[in-house]
Amino acid sequence: MTADVLPSQASLRILCLEDNPLIVLHLEHMIEDLGHVFAAACESFSELKDRFSGLDVDCVLVDIDLADGRTGPEAAAWLFARNVPAVFVTGQEQIAEAFRDLVVEVVPKPVAPESLQRALAKAATG
Template identity: 55%
Template sequence: MTAIVPLRLFYLEDNPLIAFHVEAMIEDLGHVFAGSLSSFAELKASFSKIVMDGALIDIDLADGATGPEAAKWLLNKGVPSIFVTGQTEVAAKHASISLGMIAKPVAIEDMAAKLELFRSAIGSKG
């Protein structure tokens, strides 16, 4: 039996309490929390130092509603993302640049199911 390799997941979220909550969920599900930042600008500045298999991204960040822009930027760098937001309508408008969406407040069951989308995306990269 082959062990399932944990995913390294990064979180782009401007609310530290939500980031902490999601970090705990990611770790409870057996994955590795690769860190979090609060803005797209910080992500661009720090990207070369972050090792991640995928990113969870809120729509509204410290530098505005830049979540979709961040998701597109990461996708162009080969990193898939999932929106984690209460703004389901906005996330739906940007469905083509993400693997899916997890609605806030985040339930661990929803998180567990959606995180498996990263495994499929990573597997398809070879």
């Protein structure tokens, strides 16, 4: 953790909806460095739906393109309907902005710890 990034006050259990294992690993380290808990990762929207009832999460980081296609916006809508805060983490900010009403924040890739910290703080406060 860098000296200018302080852990958030509220610790969240965070799921990563991302199909690239290297990005998942990177996000896992960032999440933990920020004082949160990496709860799980899913590589597709269908996997998220299959596993969701067995997961205890406070926030989901959602990529736009997943293993089952461009299903990130659909996943964000599904989470929104269940009152689960989501954050788009993507290199496709234009697409993410079109669905901005479904998420608390859009974090561009490559992910900066400060951007992720701000997004998670928004998720923690509703």
